[in-house]
Amino acid sequence: MKWGILGLGRIAAQFAQDLQLVDNAILHAVASRTEAKSKSFASAHDAEKYYDSYHDLLADQEVDIVYIATPHNAHMEWAIKAMEAGKHVLCEKPLAVNRQQVQSMIEASQANNVFMMEAFWTRFNPSVREIILRVKDGELGEVNFINADFSFPTNASPESRLFNLELAGGSLLDIGVYPLFLAYVLMGMPNEINASAVFHETGADEQMSAILKYDQGIAVTMSGFKSQSDMVARIYGSDGSILIDPHWHQTDGYTMIRNNKLSRHVLPPLGKGFTYEIMECHQCLSKGKIESELWSHKDSLNLIQITDKIRKKINLHYPFE
Known part of the structure; x- marks a missing residue:
């Protein structure tokens, strides 16, 4: 090929x-x-x-x-x-x-x-694929809370792709899609979205947090360029929980907790993971x-609809739209 x-x-x-x-x-x-x-x-x-x-x-x-x-x-x-x-x-x-x-x-x-x-690429990460299958198989019961973030500090210039609105810069589309992906792939399309943002001098979102509400629970996500988060993703269900090792979007393992017992699962990726x-x-x-079938056109369409709704909530628009 x-x-x-x-x-x-x-x-x-x-x-x-x-x-x-x-x-x-x-x-x-x-x-x-x-x-x-x-x-x-x-x-x-x-x-x-x-x-x-x-x-x-x-x-x-x-x-x-x-x-x-x-x-x-x-x-x-x-x-x-x-x-x-x-x-x-x-x-x-x-x-x-x-x-x-x-x-x-x-x-x-x-x-x-x-x-x-x-x-x-996170959708195809061996640990993430295994976690998705375990959740879908009901090993955590009904998932009712997800807490995931992606944040790191940067001194990038206003003209960089991270902050330039002409390039669709900002934390939401650059890294915020990762926590939103996890919520979507495990809990589906939310019924309601609330969001707030801190903006850079360029007008790009420098920090963004969203709460996705579902019938069975909520997902709390955050992305930003102001601080280093622990990059541990947390998934909670009625019968157990999973903690995905940092940096969770390219992880090599996770911890599963059921009946107060911890089990470690390590799946080192080949290369970087691409x-x-x-x-x-x-x-x-x-x-x-x-x-x-693992990440379909419909999945991409659904995820961008979530980010569209968040952008509407925080009043974020790009000059070329």
């Missing part, structure tokens, strides 16, 4: 390293807006070709699937262009910035009969699928 990468930042570098650990995965081509960066990235990660134009990579007939790691605001544009060029797509999270954009991407996947998946979403892409493509 020959891969191309659009957008060559820090996450793309980690992804490229993990790509080398997956059987039958070849990094064929990479593209940046500058030749120097593209050439340097290709050299560092053994890519066969490099381009200083995204269009040129999409025109490369040998590329089977494209990993899109551009800033959030460019996800829809380049994912759709890739699919219209006949390429399969793995697009970084968030898949897009709002429901309308995600819907357009899903329609492009269907119209061109190509695979597309949001790169929600390996598993890569494997999922390969498996889906081998079966001729255009979406994953």
